Amino acid sequence: MSGGGRIVTVLGTGIMGSAMARNLLEAGMEVRVWNRTREKAEPLAAEGARVADSPRGAARGADILITMLADADAVERAVGEGVLETLAPGAVWLQTSTVGIEGTRRLQRIALEQGVAYVDAPVLGTREPAEAGELVVLASGPEEVRPDCEPVFEAIGKKTLWVGPVGAGTRLKLVVNGWITGLLGVLGETFALAERLGVDPSSFFEAVEGGPLDLPYARVKGKMMAEREYPTSFSVRLARKDVALILEAAGSLRLPVCEAVAYHLDRAAGAGHAEEDMAALYEGVRAVSG
């Protein structure tokens, strides 16, 4: 199945899925897309994608199925509409949404029942790296389908880590997300403390400039917090979903930092920022502080 002429279907053309579809088109692949809200998929038609009315319509005869939807329930619902049955023989499903450990088990089971090879392939990177084709793919799944996956991963990413059997990619993704979650939470609290103490955020950045504490990530999210403008790269709503996946995966291991971030994100969402960038967590911290 590897080589030219492959048909790639992308279910979900939100922030990440539409950027991935564009890069697949740019790499010369035949791309079919579906999105629940069709208008969000339509701009891709002008770039050469075929926009379908249903997941099944998009998947018919495809060699590669990519799912990039909000969560496991959305993936299960979309794929459950007869999608796997309609793929080309020997097709591979690349599940790139962040769905957690239980979600991965559930979706892998569906693939097994239909005899479709399943690759657990969550990604690192947000809107800008996705648009630039510079995601990091955390892939795990059967060795024999790797050659089929590589052209797709090369089109959407700058690096692919193959980390083991299905589930290993998701576990690594949760660990990295735990790190991001903690950074975001402490940044929001740092800025709130600065505000409370009358410290200009720019002097915080001047103080750490050029040293090991001067993280590019903090600069990007900190700028949003300082300006209180949150153009969405990754929404508060989905960040909250990811924190829930981390806490679920941790089980009896207590993670109070993640719990605190969940608290701030809930308040940010409650204050009307659910669809804004996760940096709007800052609004949650401020909402609590009064």
Ligand SMILES: NC(=O)c1ccc[n+]([C@@H]2O[C@H](COP(=O)([O-])OP(=O)(O)OC[C@H]3O[C@@H](n4cnc5c(N)ncnc54)[C@H](OP(=O)(O)O)[C@@H]3O)[C@@H](O)[C@H]2O)c1
């Ligand atoms: N953005 C990031 O920085 C980033 C980075 C790494 C991983 N991820 C993960 O990638 C996935 C997509 O994220 P995103 O940022 O692209 O989100 P997004 O822009 O909000 O897009 C979400 C997609 O899921 C669809 N969807 C949501 N609920 C659905 C349902 N019940 N049934 C069918 N479709 C549904 C949406 O359709 P509509 O358009 O109709 O709402 C849209 O296509 C998530 O799992 C996220 O955690 C995101």
